Amino acid sequence: MRPEFIDAYLNYGELLMKMGRRKEASTLYNKALVYDKRNADLYYNLGVVFLELKDAKQAMSHFDLALSIHPKHQLALYNSALLIQESAQQELYGEGLRRLDLLIELDPKEPRNYFSAALLATDSQQFVLAERYFIQCLEADPSFKGALFNLALLLTNSLQRPSDAIPYLNRNIQLYPDHVKSYLLLGDIAINHEKDLQLAEQCFSKVKSIEPSNIQGQHNLCIVYVEKGELDLAESCLAAIMAAAPTEQYVQQHLAIVRQRLADKRRPT
Incomplete structure (x- = not known):
């Protein structure tokens, strides 16, 4: 059949x-394959149909068929690598990274290829490699929100370099001033590693203003008050959380501790 058909x-x-109309699309693509069994795009599009039908196994099978015909089919490379990551099958992670590396070679200016490779490297616990991919992603797109935050998270938790995470979080907050997760992580670094209670208070207060229902942010703000020795403020802070979320046991425990410390402080010597 002529290519235009x-x-x-x-x-x-x-x-x-x-x-x-996914089933109709599937029927159409299969009909076209009768006339052209070597068309990688047809197999890829069938893979997309199965992807939308939540059939990851069939989607992967068709992406692989597309790649067997056209090994540099960029969309098949990308989507199959994503499926490998989502599958959590660690034995396939190496193949997923190989496909993403090929994509990077084919299109070195596309930031999402580096980002996906960084996430897959993180999942496979290749943290130094993941850091490299995140940095390359940011070289391609300095404002890539997911790369800024996830690199900061990687530096803090996996590479044990929380101070190195701070510039990326500050950049993310500058670009996306309502990004709650960046404030939470920066506040955590401030209180636990930098011992900067003023910065921690600013971060958790910002979380409270952006997302008043965020229990983690409110609780962490209360802990800042405890660390600053402002026990009355900490008590009222924790009590407010208890009123809004009475089932949070860790809040109950911390409130009890603060009240005991207040009682001890007020007890005559």
Whole structure:
């Protein structure tokens, strides 16, 4: 069949997919394969159909078929690598990274390829490699929110270099001033590693203003008050959380500790 006829099948199939008519699209692609069994795009598009139908096994099978015909099919490389990451099958992580490395070679300016490789390297506990990919992602796109935050998280938790995470969190907050997770992580670094209670208070107060229902942020703000010796403020802070979330046992425990310390402080000597 002439290529333009196959293109017509592909275009109509994509239209059906946009309309949510996945089974019709699948039938159409399979019909086209009768005429052209060596068309990588048809196998890839069938993979997308199965992906939307939540059939990861069939999706992966069709992405692999596309790659067997066209080993540098960028969309098949990318989506199959994502499926490998989501599968949590560690024995496949190496193949996923190989596919992403090939993508990076084919399109070195695309930041999402580095980002996906960084996440997969993190999952496979290759933390130094993950750091390199995150940095390369940020070289391609300095404002990539996910890379800024996840690199900071990696530096803090896995590489045990929390101080190195601070510039990335500050950059993320500068670009995305409502990014709650960045404030929470920066506040955690401030209180536990930098011993900067003023910065920690600023971060957790910001979380409270952005997301008043965020229990973690409110609780951490209360802990800052405890660390500063402001026990009355800590008590009222914890009591407010208890009123909003009475089932949080760790809040109950901390409130009891603060009240005991207040009682001890007020007891005549």
